[in-house]
Amino acid sequence: MTAAGARKLSGGLLSIGQVLAALQDDFADLTPSKLRFLEEQGLVTPERTKSGYRKFSQSHIERLRLILTLQRDHYLPLKVIAEVLDDMDQGLDPIIPGASQRNASSVLAPKRVLSSDELRRVTGASSRFLGEAIAAGLLPAAEVFPHDAVPQLTALMRLAERGITPRHLRSLRVAAEKEAEMISHAVSTRGVNSRTPLGTEDSLELAGYLDTVRSGVLRRRFSGQ
Incomplete structure (x- = not known):
């Protein structure tokens, strides 16, 4: 390494730990192993110190x-x-597939809804399976879907591979609706008796507590405790 290169790596560049600190608020699942995997795939190429440590510039972060x-x-x-990255490296401004109105320069504004075609393309679900999920009340009957429909539909597909189809999960939807009624009642009752009105955030907080309790019951059931 040249003296100029050594000086460059001694300042202004970040370690893996510093990269994680810079990005994990927005990408909570980012890990050192994922960073190394992206490097192995040729998507990002950090610089290396003489001893082999990875160092990332601000352009690497972006x-x-x-x-x-x-x-x-x-x-x-x-x-x-x-x-997409290859086009950008060549000075082009590529269009993001499936969203012709959105290019790479504006991609950091996240896409919050998907059409049924986009949802099926992303998950690999058939029209029939998506229809079954909607008919069972597990996904909304709508022309566009919220972004969290992707993990939901993916989970339904994985369950179906094990013989648990959307039709079998109707009882889950009914139970969820009963829980929603219970939460709404608790929130409205406390709102009347409290100086601080309660709303959507409080309902979601209670729903999160119920998810925790439900998961614990299921884990104990299958661990034999």
């Missing part, structure tokens, strides 16, 4: 932010992301 956003908010596979 590139990682773009990659992670394309994965999380646009559900693009790494192969497609690599093509």
Whole structure:
């Protein structure tokens, strides 16, 4: 390494730990192993010190932010992301697949809704399976879907592979509706008796507590405790 290169790596560049600190508020699932995997896939190429330690520049940080956003908010596979990055490296402004009105320069504004075609493309679900999920009340009957429909539909597909189809989960939907009624009652009752009105955030907080309790019951059931 030249003296100039050594001086460059001695300041202004970040370690893996510093990269995680910079990005984890927005990407909570980011880990050192994921960073190394993205490097192995050729999507980002950090510099190396003489002793082999990875060092990341600000441009590397922005590139990682773009990659992670394309994965999380646009559900693009790494192969497609690599093509987007290659176009950008050539000075082009590529259009994000499945969202012709959105290009890479504006991709950091996350896509919050998907059409049924986009939802099926991202998850690989058939029209029939999506229809079954909607008919069972597990997904909304709508022309567009919230972004969290992706993990929900994916989970339904994985369950169906094990023989648990949307039709079998109607009781889950009924139970969830009863829980929602219970939460609404608790929130409205406390709102009357409290100086501080309660609303959606409080309902979601109680729903989170119920999820924790439900998960604990299921884990104990299958662990034999």
